[in-house]
Amino acid sequence: MQSDPDDHEENPRPRSRRLPRSVRERQILDAAVEVYAARGFHLASMDEISEVAGISKPMIYAYLGSKEELFVACIQREANRLIEAIGTAVDPEVTPDEQLWRGLRVFFDYVQRNRASWTLVHRQAAAGGEPFATEFGQWRERAVVLIATLLARATENAVRPMQVQQMEPFAAALVGAGESLLDWWIEHPEHTADGLAMRLMNLAWMGFGDLVEGRSWAPASSEAPANED
Amino acid sequence: MQSDPDDHEENPRPRSRRLPRSVRERQILDAAVEVYAARGFHLASMDEISEVAGISKPMIYAYLGSKEELFVACIQREANRLIEAIGTAVDPEVTPDEQLWRGLRVFFDYVQRNRASWTLVHRQAAAGGEPFATEFGQWRERAVVLIATLLARATENAVRPMQVQQMEPFAAALVGAGESLLDWWIEHPEHTADGLAMRLMNLAWMGFGDLVEGRSWAPASSEAPANED
Amino acid sequence: MQSDPDDHEENPRPRSRRLPRSVRERQILDAAVEVYAARGFHLASMDEISEVAGISKPMIYAYLGSKEELFVACIQREANRLIEAIGTAVDPEVTPDEQLWRGLRVFFDYVQRNRASWTLVHRQAAAGGEPFATEFGQWRERAVVLIATLLARATENAVRPMQVQQMEPFAAALVGAGESLLDWWIEHPEHTADGLAMRLMNLAWMGFGDLVEGRSWAPASSEAPANED
């Protein structure tokens, strides 16, 4: 009847009443992730979330607190999901490169399947200012450490083994490269998840391998690295 | 005298009247960038911007339009600045690796000096939803093409020269790696801009070099890199 | 164990089921008086009352009706208590001055021991607007008549005996003086209940005695006590 694409529920779910708290909480979080991801924190309205969830606003407040607390709860849940998904790639039985490869595939795959989740954690959380920046920073840190650990383990039998800490900047770069490639992917959907994962794997693993084995690049000119604006 | 960091102007600029339009516009944009970067688009209020700029709100509307238009103007100006800064590295006289190296250094250096500008373009623009996502996408695209061109040129004399288009995913990954490293830098300020630039340069250039020369990584397992969905 | 003064029940009463209605009603009223007195009518929430009472909200509504009706019930119960307490002072066996004296002492004593009750009846009821102002007026009237009767009886054997009605303004003044003294007492707790009762007794009884015996004050200036408006 109405075709306004912003209306979420022409026939709202029959609002099956009297459900246990845990179920409701999940419904709410699902709806909130969707709306927050689509609109961003500020443009998301509690009204819309409650509509999408098929639950009245007071229940949201009763179960999950303020708009801000709800947002944090969403970030945490989604960040955990993602980290856990990637964590499945960590299998001490296989070689480090295989682990990294699996991790990358899972990562690209997960994001492909859960755009909203990724947008929320990656974009909205990062831009939200103080209550959320912290949350975002923690998730980022976890991801970086996870990768850095993997990389360090890959050097265990190399000429010069590395500490996890030393690997962190590389891990951070790798995480960012993955994130960025995902964004780029949106505009170039002709590529496959595995194709991109492979490209990234190559770039990272080869460059990384060179470094571990002592091959490196250095500026040709001896010009002092001075730089004025 | 001013101790509260949130008070912008104890003695607001004397509001010297009758300035040429271009000066006024710059004042406004400067203030807007500052406020938008600090607070984010939604939390920034036109009141605060007008206070910081020392210009009354009606003038802002007269010169630069709505809050949204003002934000877009800010993004454009700052993105241009950054792209131009990096563009200085493009010098056909020097080798491609030197060009990339200079570009990275300028990039890290610029961001270090212009946090607000970077935050605005990188974070706020990306999360803002439709009017801004486009703007953000364009800036990202420009940056990627700039890098991809550089990379492609580096392969001109190699065994198999590459098209700019083929380089785009690598460029995107590289841009993202740089952005991410910048974020990571905030939490680990003991590193220098040149140190990080060097790490990234190495990772990218070495890995990239391997690929160009035909060395690559492939999964050990024979499982075909299938892609469902 | 409980250190936060706002937490009412760490281990809420075990909600022993199946209690006779009268007991439940008392529990509810006790809790309601406490909460209403502490927070005022509007800031008191039915949720808090039900928590303090250890009884679920639907029961409260079933037994005592709406929030408003519950408040009225509280006022009535507490006002009755107070009037009854003072009523014990009325003993035809003793002299009127002795009766007044006893009444005052009981009054000060009662209020000292039942601050919440007094606050509720005296302050909250009075400010609440229409449903409660009436209730408050009635209690005030009862108190005034009680005192006025006492005063009138004291003049029975005097030169000119007085009607109860004539005594009412004096009684009203006396009641108000007592109330006010109680407020003042809070800020000056170094005084004792009996000390204050004695002061008030003196002021009232002496002044009153003078009047009854025909001594009175009149304005020195001959300006007629005109009353405009």
Added chain:
Amino acid sequence: MQSDPDDHEENPRPRSRRLPRSVRERQILDAAVEVYAARGFHLASMDEISEVAGISKPMIYAYLGSKEELFVACIQREANRLIEAIGTAVDPEVTPDEQLWRGLRVFFDYVQRNRASWTLVHRQAAAGGEPFATEFGQWRERAVVLIATLLARATENAVRPMQVQQMEPFAAALVGAGESLLDWWIEHPEHTADGLAMRLMNLAWMGFGDLVEGRSWAPASSEAPANED
């Protein structure tokens, strides 16, 4: 057309636009006193205040702050008005009894003419809980000290002169008696302001005079002033 007695402005004041701030502030305060007095703090809505004032809500917030701050501003303005009115009675040229008499008349007269003001200061402020109770306490204190000073001065030439402090409980009682008499008056409007003022003057002045001159009442029975509940 509509006869709803709660509609304040059928033909709202022509909203003469663009008035200076001070004028607007007065309009707002006037409206707020009216509404707060009629409804009480909680039932008063900012919407209604803005309607009565003929000014939009944002201006109220811009000029006078939150609902709470507005309430405090009202209390302060009205309390000051009242204290100032009574202060006019203080004239060192006339005798203390004359001063007290004038003060009482002004008091009764003022309240008669400014019911809303009085209700606000006397009732609503007192019941409002913490932010306002303090404000109320201060006004009460000022009134008590004003009266106590008067009373003390009246004893300067007496057998035993009194300190202001010693007079405070009497002053508090007197203030309360006046307040109470005013309430009582509402139900018995057949009395005149001067009539009531005279009654109170007599009660207070005669009783007080007795006390100053050493005549006092004491309990006949020697029973220890013990009192159990």
Added chain:
DNA sequence: AATGAATGAGTCTTCATTCAT
């Protein structure tokens, strides 16, 4: 040209009250 004054519209949040189990 420049601004203090003004507001419509919208959002978060709470609470008395009632159902369905």
Added chain:
DNA sequence: AATGAATGAAGACTCATTCAT
């Protein structure tokens, strides 16, 4: 009989935007 689950309705507060001077 007793309660966890649920909501309609309402109110404080803010902000982009514009008018009248």
